[in-house]
Amino acid sequence: MPNQTVRQILTIDTGSSSLKVALYEAGREETRILSGEVERIGVPGGRFRLADGRGATLIDQGGDLPDHGAALEAVLAGLRRYCPDLSLNAVGHRVVHGGAHYSAAQRVTPELIAALLELVPIAPDHLPQAIQAIQTVVRVHPDLPQVACFDTAFHRRMPRTAQLYPLPRRLADEGVVRYGFHGLSYESILRELRALAPREAEGRVVIAHLGNGASMAAVRSGIGIDTTMGFTPAGGLMMGTRPGDLDPGVLLYLLVARGMTPAAVNDLVNRDAGLLGVSGISADMRDLLERGAADAQAAEAITLFCYQARKYLGALATVLGGLDTLVFTGGIGEHAAHVRLRICEGLEFLGIWLDPTRNEAHAPVISREGGPVTVRVLRTDEDLMIARHTRELLTD
Numbered sequence: 001m002p003n004q005t006v007r008q009i010l011t012i013d014t015g016s017s018s019l020k021v022a023l024y025e026a027g028r029e030e031t032r033i034l035s036g037e038v039e040r041i042g043v044p045g046g047r048f049r050l051a052d053g054r055g056a057t058l059i060d061q062g063g064d065l066p067d068h069g070a071a072l073e074a075v076l077a078g079l080r081r082y083c084p085d086l087s088l089n090a091v092g093h094r095v096v097h098g099g100a101h102y103s104a105a106q107r108v109t110p111e112l113i114a115a116l117l118e119l120v121p122i123a124p125d126h127l128p129q130a131i132q133a134i135q136t137v138v139r140v141h142p143d144l145p146q147v148a149c150f151d152t153a154f155h156r157r158m159p160r161t162a163q164l165y166p167l168p169r170r171l172a173d174e175g176v177v178r179y180g181f182h183g184l185s186y187e188s189i190l191r192e193l194r195a196l197a198p199r200e201a202e203g204r205v206v207i208a209h210l211g212n213g214a215s216m217a218a219v220r221s222g223i224g225i226d227t228t229m230g231f232t233p234a235g236g237l238m239m240g241t242r243p244g245d246l247d248p249g250v251l252l253y254l255l256v257a258r259g260m261t262p263a264a265v266n267d268l269v270n271r272d273a274g275l276l277g278v279s280g281i282s283a284d285m286r287d288l289l290e291r292g293a294a295d296a297q298a299a300e301a302i303t304l305f306c307y308q309a310r311k312y313l314g315a316l317a318t319v320l321g322g323l324d325t326l327v328f329t330g331g332i333g334e335h336a337a338h339v340r341l342r343i344c345e346g347l348e349f350l351g352i353w354l355d356p357t358r359n360e361a362h363a364p365v366i367s368r369e370g371g372p373v374t375v376r377v378l379r380t381d382e383d384l385m386i387a388r389h390t391r392e393l394l395t396d
Contacts, residue, residue, distance in 0.1 A: 006089045006394050010079075011386040012072070012137075013094040014129035017041045019071045022383040023079065023086075030387045034058075036078065038071040046071075050078050058082050068129045069136040076140060091137050091146045092390030094184060094382060096126035096233065098150030100175050105153070105389040108134055108146035116148070122175075122232060125270055147390040154183030155217075155224050162226045162319075178235075180227035182209045184382040186217050189327055191385075192378050194222075196364075200374060203324035206316045208309065209380065210339070211330035212240035212283060216309070218316040226319045228312050234269050238308045240283035243273035275301045285332045285339065306342035313343065317350055323373050326352060328366075329380040337362060344375070 006026050013020040018041060023034040036050040042065070050059035059078050065071045079086055093108075099119050106112055113134060120127045130148075137146055155178075163177045186207055194201040205219040214237040217227040228236030228244075238244045246269070254260045254268070276283035279301035281291065292299040317323040328340055337359045344352050351372030359366040367375035 006391045008086070008088050008090075009387045009390050010088055010091045011094070011383045011390070012091060012133050013383065013386070014068055014126075014133050016125050016129065017043065019068055019075065019129075019133070020383070021072075021075050021079075022387070023083070024384075024387040026387070026391050030384060030391065032383070034079065034083065035383075036075050038065060038075060041065050041068055041071045048074055048078065050075075050082065052082075068132045072133050072136045073140065088141070088144060090390050090394055091141075091144055092386040093130055093134055093146065093148050094151065094386055095130045095148045096151050096181060097123040097179065098148070098152045099179075100156075100177065102148075102150050103153050103156035105147050105149045105393050107393060108138075108148055112148060124266075126233070145394055147386075147393050149184060149386045149389045151181045151183045152179045154186050155180030155227055157223050158225055158227070165231075176231060178227075178230040180215070180217070180224070181229045181233045182213065182215045182217070182227075183224075184385045185209045185329065185380040186219070186224065188380045188382060188385045189329055189378055190219065190222060193325070193327065193376075196376075197325075197374075200325045204317075204320040204322055205325045205327065206313060206320070206323060207327045207329065208313070208333050208343075209330045210237075210309065210328065210333035210336075213242070214239045214244075214309075214330070214332070216312050216316055218319050220320055226316060228316075237312060238278075238305050239274045240285075241271050241274045241276050243269055243277070244308065275305060278304055285336055289336065289338060302339070302342070306339060309339075309343045310345075310347065313347070314350070323350055323352070326367075326373060326375045328375070328377050334377055334379055335362065340366065340377075 009024045009026060011022045019038045021036045022032050024030045025033050033053045038048045040046045044064055046065045047062050048059060051057055065074060097119050116127060116131050134146060137144060164172055167176060189207050190201060202221050206216055207219060208216045213233060215227060215229045217224050234242045236244050251265060254265050275288060279288055279298045281298055282288060288298040288302050292302050332339055341354060341359055344354050352375060353368040353371040354366055354375060355368045362377055365374060365376055367373060
């Protein structure tokens, strides 16, 4: 239903055991008026929090929620309680995987839901929850327009060479290619960069989205030309609980020689590896930084994370033929000055010179004045991108 008036938009972002929402009022700009989060879905000790646009807590309550559908129904009930004049016009969803066919946000239809169900084997830890949230909205508000915003869409314009694996051609024809993820974050950063420094946004940019999930993207003239994640979000950089790229022989060894089941290997590479696996302590970089001086395993996990990020940064700069701007974002990228410093150490030959004082202060620009490469710290806002895509699609 294009050309409709869209004034209130609910954005939904489902995780494996969590659900985040934000309510936006759409005027000249989109303004967040409420945000909420449900944690520990499907396990004991669930918790639902709702806050107003200034961050003041409206709801903070415990209660077990069996699945994402029940969690979303609890959220919708909370919204109605604190917004008696609530009049939703649209719902936008973050959908991790859109496959090979979706290069832009799409209106939710039965056909789209069917297509997403076919993609579940590629993203079994992400897509079922998003589909359940979509179906819950259909059940509770059957006439409410919904939009799916894909994390893979940003990367669909990558050159074919960057998308291919060196596997038999038939597998590429069947969809076994590099898709890339975190696309909504990259779009958010590029919009912000265009507003701050339009010439930089049209240059050679590497964006480092570093958080519990971590990836990097090489962007030239505003178009993504390569990225670190591949067929699934488990590839590329070391992450909180994921190892990033692995020799496929490691997986074969675990399956054949060690007798692990595919389900056990999936748990290993998605929940037990990365910072958690190497440190044996935590998947949270904040915990490791606090303990790194006294704990050798925590220190090694930090070192490995920074080493891999530095290596991939060099590779993406090579793909770009040089570097004009480096942007750090995500929870680690925005807040861990020590990690940013470690990643950039030794990259002076690429023109990367950090200003230690600016870096420690988390300044918007942390590179030295007049240096060849501008290094920035920018906050990503994926929820806002979902709201904008939803509004644009329904009003075009």
